[in-house]
Amino acid sequence: MTEKKNLLGNGLGMVTHNKRYIVWFWLLSIALAAIGTVGLRESAHTILDHSLYAQKLTHGFDLSVYIELMIRPEFGPMTTTTLPAVYSAVVFFLAMALFLPGIIAGYASTYRLPREDFFRACGRNLWRFIRILIISGFIMGIVAGILFGINGAIAKKAGASTNEVLPFELRMIGLGVIFLIMTTLRIWFDLAETDTVLNDQKAVRKSIAAGFRHTFRGLGRLLGSYIVAAIVAVILLWAGLWIWSHAVSPESILGAFAVSQLMLLLLLIPRFWQRSVAVSYWKQYMVAPVVPVQPIAQVTPAPVTPELPPVSPTPTPAPTA
Numbered sequence: 001m002t003e004k005k006n007l008l009g010n011g012l013g014m015v016t017h018n019k020r021y022i023v024w025f026w027l028l029s030i031a032l033a034a035i036g037t038v039g040l041r042e043s044a045h046t047i048l049d050h051s052l053y054a055q056k057l058t059h060g061f062d063l064s065v066y067i068e069l070m071i072r073p074e075f076g077p078m079t080t081t082t083l084p085a086v087y088s089a090v091v092f093f094l095a096m097a098l099f100l101p102g103i104i105a106g107y108a109s110t111y112r113l114p115r116e117d118f119f120r121a122c123g124r125n126l127w128r129f130i131r132i133l134i135i136s137g138f139i140m141g142i143v144a145g146i147l148f149g150i151n152g153a154i155a156k157k158a159g160a161s162t163n164e165v166l167p168f169e170l171r172m173i174g175l176g177v178i179f180l181i182m183t184t185l186r187i188w189f190d191l192a193e194t195d196t197v198l199n200d201q202k203a204v205r206k207s208i209a210a211g212f213r214h215t216f217r218g219l220g221r222l223l224g225s226y227i228v229a230a231i232v233a234v235i236l237l238w239a240g241l242w243i244w245s246h247a248v249s250p251e252s253i254l255g256a257f258a259v260s261q262l263m264l265l266l267l268l269i270p271r272f273w274q275r276s277v278a279v280s281y282w283k284q285y286m287v288a289p290v291v292p293v294q295p296i297a298q299v300t301p302a303p304v305t306p307e308l309p310p311v312s313p314t315p316t317p318a319p320t321a
Contacts, residue, residue, distance in 0.1 A: 007281055021266045101196075132207075151171060217285075
C-alpha cells in the first residue's frame with residue numbers, strides 16, 4: 001500500500017530538487033523580453049536621446065509623458081512596438097508546450113532525469129499537449145465568458161438598489177467565485193496533461209476524462225493546494241513591489257532591473273509548484289496499482305506405488321501313505 005503524502009510538501013520537494021527548470025525558464029523569459037522590447041527601445045531612443053523628457057522617465061515614471069511619447073509622429077506606428085512583444089509571447093507559449101512534458105517527467109522521476117529522456121518526453125508529447133491546450137482554451141474561454149457575463153448582469157441589477165455598496169460587494173464575490181471555478185478547470189487540464197505524459201497516453205480524450213474524474217474526486221486537496229500556491233505568489237508580488245517602491249531609488253536602473261528580475265524568478269516558483277502538486281496527486285491516486293505476481297507453487301507429486309496382482313497361495317502337497 002502506497003503511503004499518501006501531503007500534496008503541498010511533496011510538490012515543493014519536487015520543485016526544490018529540480019530548481020534548474022525554473023532557472024531555464026527565467027533565462028528564456030529574459031531573452032524573449034529583450035527581443036520583444038527591441039521595437040520600443042528603438043522608437044524611444046530616437047526621441048528621448050534628444051529630449052529633456054527623458055529625465056521624467058529615468059528619474060521616476062510619468063504616465064502622461066509616456067503617453068505623449070507614444071502619440072508623437074516620430075515614435076512610429078504602434079505595430080513596430082507591439083508585434084515583437086506579441087511574437088515573443090507566442091514563442092514563450094510554444095516553449096511552455098514543448099518543454100513542460102519533460103518537466104513533468106522530471107518531477108515524477110525518483111532520480112535526476114537525463115537530458116536525453118527529458119527531450120524524448122518533450123518530443124513525444126508535443127502534439128498531445130497542443131491538442132489539450134486547444135481543448136482547454138476552448139472550454140475555459142466559453143466558461144469564463146459566461147461567468148463574467150453573469151457577474152456583470154448581477155452587478156448591474158444590484159445597481160438599481162438603494163445600497164450603494166451592494167454592486168461592488170456582489171462584483172467582488174462574483175470574481176472570487178470565478179477564480180475558484182477557473183482554478184478548478186485549470187486543475188482538470190493540469191491533471192490531464194500529467195496523465196498524458198506519465199501514462200504515455202496517445203488518446204488525450206482518455207487523459208482528459210481521467211483528469212475530470214479525479215479533479216472532483218480530490219477537489220478539496222487539489223483546490224486547497226493551488227490556492228495556497230496562488231497566495232504565495234500574491235505575497236511575493238506584493239513584497240517585490242514594496243521593495244521596488246521603497247528601497248530602490250527612481251534613478252537606479254540597475255537596482256530596478258535586479259529587483260524586477262528577482263521578483264519574476266520567484267514568481268515562477270508558485271507556478272511550477274502547482275504543476276508539481278498535480279504530479280504528486282497523479283503518483284498517489286491516478287497511477288494504476290501494480291499487482292505483485294505470485295509464483296505458482298510447485299507441487300511435488302507423491303510417488304505412486306504400483307499395485308501388484310494378488311499372489312495365490314501355493315497348495316501344500318498331501319501326505320503319502
